[in-house]
Structure formats: structure tokens, C-alpha cells
Amino acid sequence: xxxxxxxxxxxxxxxxxxxxxxxxxxxxxxxxxxxxxxxxxxxxxxxxxxxxxxxxxxxxxxxxxxxxxxxxxxxxxxxxxxxxxxxxxxxxxxxxxxxxxxxxxxxxxxxxxxxxxxxxxxxxxxxxxxxxxxxxxxxxxxxxxxxxxxxxxxxxxxxxxxxxxxxxxxxxxxxxxxxxxxxxxxxxxxxxxxxxxxxxxxxxxxxxxxxxxxxxxxxxxxxxxxxxxxx
Numbered sequence: 070x071x072x073x074x075x076x077x078x079x080x081x082x083x084x085x086x087x088x089x090x091x092x093x094x095x096x097x098x099x100x101x102x103x104x105x106x107x108x109x110x111x112x113x114x115x116x117x118x119x120x121x122x123x124x125x126x127x128x129x130x131x132x133x134x135x136x137x138x139x140x141x142x143x144x145x146x147x148x149x150x151x152x153x154x155x156x157x158x159x160x161x162x163x164x165x166x167x168x169x170x171x172x173x174x175x176x177x178x179x180x181x182x183x184x185x186x187x188x189x190x191x192x193x194x195x196x197x198x199x200x201x202x203x204x205x206x207x208x209x210x211x212x213x214x215x216x217x218x219x220x221x222x223x224x225x226x227x228x229x230x231x232x233x234x235x236x237x238x239x240x241x242x243x244x245x246x247x248x249x250x251x252x253x254x255x256x257x258x259x260x261x262x263x264x265x266x267x268x269x270x271x272x273x274x275x276x277x278x279x280x281x282x283x284x285x286x287x288x289x290x291x292x293x294x295x296x297x298x299x300x
Contacts, residue, residue: 121205121206121207121208121270121271121272121273122195122205122206122207122208123207123208124144124207124208124209124211124212124298126211126300130299130300131297131298131299131300132144132207132209132212132297132298133295133296133297133298134193134217134275134276134296134297134298135161135174135293135294135295135296136170136297137167137169137170137171137172138161138162138171138172139162140170144195144207144275145193145194145195145275145276146193146194146195146196146197146198147159147161147191147192147193147194148192148193148194148198148199149191149192149193149194149198149200149274149277150189150190150191151189151190151191151192151279152184152186152187152188152189152190152279153180153181153182153183153184153185153186153187153188153189154183154184154189155181155183155184156178156179156180156181156182156183156189156288157176157177157178157179157189157191158176158177159174159175159176159177159191160174160175160176161174163175163292165292167292167294168218168257168294168295169294169295170294173292173293173294174292174293174294174296175290175291175292176191176290176291176292176293177288177289177290178280178285178288178289178290179288180280180281180282180285180286180287180288180289181288182282187281187282187283188229188279188280188281188282189279189280189281190229190277190279190280191277191278192236192274192276192277193274193275193276193277194236194273194274194275195207195273195275199236199240199273200236200238201236201237201238201239201241201242201273202238202239203240203273204240205240205273206240206242206271206272206273207272207275208269208270208271208272209264209269209270209272209298210268210269210270211300212264212269212298212299212300213263213264213265213299213300214261214262214264214265214298214299215233215246215261215262215264215276215296215297215298215299216259216260216261216262216295216296216297216299217231217259217260217276217293217294217295217296217297218257218258218259218260218293218294218295219231219251219253219257219258219260219291219292219293219294220253220254220255220256220257220258220291221253221254221255221289221290221291221292222255222289222290222291222292223255223290224253224254224255225252225253225254226252226253226280226285226289226290226291227250227251227252227253227280227284227285227289228249228250228251228252228253228278228279228280228291229249229250229278229279229280229281229284230247230248230249230250230251230277230278230279231247231248231249231251231260231262231276231277231278232245232246232247232249232262232274232276232277232278232279233245233246233247233262233264233272233274233275233276233277234246234267234269234272234274235247235274235277236273236274240271240273241273242271242272242273242274243268243269243270243271243272244267244268244269244272245267245274246262246263246264246267247262248260248261248262250284253291257292257294264298276296
């Protein structure tokens with residue numbers, strides 16, 4: 070199978086690594102495979118019945134996934150480790166030339182295939198480890214796009230997909246949107262995921278990414294910063 074063409078269907082709680090799930094769970098299908106737990110009309114009704122939290126913007130009107138290490142404006146937890154989860158490491162306080170503030174996210178994917186999946190990724194979830202089985206999430210209806218900054222350690226790192234939403238299940242996401250594949254450079258670059266005309270009334274999977282072995286056989290290190298929803 071050519072994993073280069075695979076797409077993620079749906080991305081470490083740093084302070085509680087032992088609690089992280091090794092598999093995506095009921096609301097997720099690995100890249101290139103059908104999701105056998107896709108939402109039915111009844112499950113979508115359940116989503117509306119479990120009202121999401123109101124997303125309160127910061128002083129500039131934005132709603133952050135990651136602003137800086139320990140920022141009170143941060144939301145969602147990077148708890149959804151997927152695929153070859155043993156190939157992943159994340160530092161939420163890297164000082165390797167952050168785009169802004171004092172820190173950025175540094176992510177390492179070894180591509181060693183620790184579980185034989187030949188791909189890996191992380192989903193930021195609310196609450197942590199929520200694969201559509203728990204109430205939670207945020208109503209992000211006010212927002213029209215997600216923006217974030219990304220760069221590679223060397224340049225040429227290939228990310229299969231960056232994504233908002235896409236977790237299914239009884240309390241799953243109301244919609245999803247994504248971009249990819251993306252090839253990173255050594256310099257910071259701003260990316261945008263268009264969310265206009267999307268139903269963002271219930272989003273438990275705030276942000277996610279995936280990468281695969283075929284595109285990155287030697288593994289990759291890349292950085293993310295200022296991940297936020299904008300009006």
C-alpha cells in the first residue's frame with residue numbers, strides 16, 4: 070500500500086503520558102481505511118443534545134489551541150496519539166526559535182513503525198482522550214478559519230494532513246475541515262484551514278496532524294506555534 074496517498078480521517082497530554090491512548094478508539098479510522106463507526110442521524114442528534122462549551126475568545130477575538138507553554142488561553146489537550154504512537158515525542162515548551170512568545174511545540178516522529186502502522190499523528194481533544202465517547206468540546210460557530218505557524222527542522226518534512234474536527238461517535242464532532250499534504254520549510258510559514266460554511270457547533274477534536282513513513286523514511290522533527298481559531 071502506498072501510504073504517501075493516505076489521508077487522515079480525523080491528533081500527548083504532556084503531564085500525563087501514561088494515560089494516553091495507544092489506539093484511536095471508536096470514533097476514528099486509520100488512514101486509507103473505512104470508518105465503521107461513522108455518525109448516523111441518531112448520533113448527530115446526540116451531539117446536539119450534549120451542548121458544547123461556549124468558546125470564549127481572548128482580548129483580540131481569537132480562540133487558541135496553543136499560544137505559549139502554560140498559557141491560560143490554551144484549549145484542548147494533545148492526548149490523541151494515533152498509529153505508531155511509540156514513534157512520537159512532543160515538547161510543549163521548546164525554545165528552538167519560537168514564532169512568538171517564549172516557546173513553541175516541537176514534535177519528533179521517528180518513523181520506526183513501533184506498532185506496524187507506518188504512520189502516526191496527534192489529535193488535540195476536549196476532554197483529554199475523548200474519541201467521541203464523552204461530552205465536551207466547544208461551540209466554535211463564531212469562527213471562520215484556523216491559522217497556525219509551522220516549520221521543519223531541516224526543510225522538506227511532509228505532513229499528510231492538518232485537520233480540525235472529524236472525530237465521530239455519539240459525542241463526536243459536528244463537522245471537519247483539513248489541508249494537506251504539506252511540505253514544510255526551515256522557515257516559519259503561516260497556514261490556514263478554511264472553516265467557512267462548516268458546522269462548528271460541537272468540536273471535540275480541535276486540531277490534528279498525521280505523517281507517514283513513506284514520505285519521511287528517516288523520521289522528522291517539526292515545530293508548531295500560535296494555533297488558533299479566528300473570526
